[in-house]
Amino acid sequence: MRIAVVILNWNGKTLLEAFLPSVIANSPEATVYVADNASTDDSVSFLKAEFPHVKIIQNTTNGGYAKGYNDALKHLEEDIFCLVNSDIEVTKNWLTPVIETFKAEENTAVIQPKILDFKKKTHFEYAGAAGGFIDKYGYPFCKGRLFNTVEEDEGQYNTITEIFWASGACFFIRKDTFNTLNGFDETFFAHMEEVDLCWRAFNLGYISKYVSSAVVYHVGGATLNASNPKKTYLNFRNSLATLTKNANGNIFFLLFARLSLDGLAAFKFLIRLQFSHIFAIFNAHFSFYARLPKLLKQRKELTQNNTEYYKTKSILWSYFASNKKHFTDL
Structure with a gap:
């Protein structure tokens, strides 16, 4: 089972310099790509000089997260796509349990790892935590994070469980599923496109899972801060x-x-x-x-x-009325 780890970059040389080495060192099973979204800094020349073995996909426009990944992934032949934010630090053997789950569960189409806070590694990270869910009216939330209440990781979510959506910060999907769904909705530009994709997958009978033994650390807000x-x-x-x-x-x-x-x-x-x-x-x-x-x-x-x-x-x-x-x- 071939896997592509694809990092979407836009003017993120500093982030690539800080976090790309951990992805390369801990992903021997994968081919690592950087999909550049028409950066105006020297990201591409930096990659060519410092990481010549990393494959570069150069998008002609900055279409945000949705179009950026749609444009990049159409060129790839691997069985599994792993979409990783440029501000993610990965851990040793992080891909192994994900690959094992995909192999064992044919109807599992989407997987999210455990996402912890890079700046406070004892706690879950806001954007994803231990997997996403939704309420009747379309408001998303996470296992391990409800609104601004972020839980400490005490092993309370250390099982493989079904979730409703996986965070776009670190998002695994089968290539066949991604193509069946025609990728992300490009009108979204950024934010919520992964929820939309997972909901469309759910409506077709696909399953999304959270795999706790795959661990990554996310800085969060590196592209667009929550206060923006x-x-x-x-x-x-x-x-x-x-x-x-x-x-x-x-x-x-x-x-x-x-x-x-x-x-x-x-x-x-x-x-x-x-x-x-x-x-x-x-x-x-x-x-x-x-x-x-x-x-x-x-x-x-x-x-x-x-x-x-x-x-x-x-x-x-x-959350607000029942104090849950x-x-x-x-």
């Missing part, structure tokens, strides 16, 4: 698109409820006087309304699975 309003905009816009395309049931009821909940989120930003994030939510909604006809058309073309997709009906209610701060409380 653009990240708020992309997360809200793309989350609404994901829900519209993939959720079963009465989509208009779900959207009405979801839009009301987004209003509460905007009110929370208002209390904190974070006006730029309020405008980001409004802009996300206006963009969503403009795209709604196309999204509804996509919905008709896609399969919606009648299997219950959500872990809890409302993660907002569970840990995944095991849900």
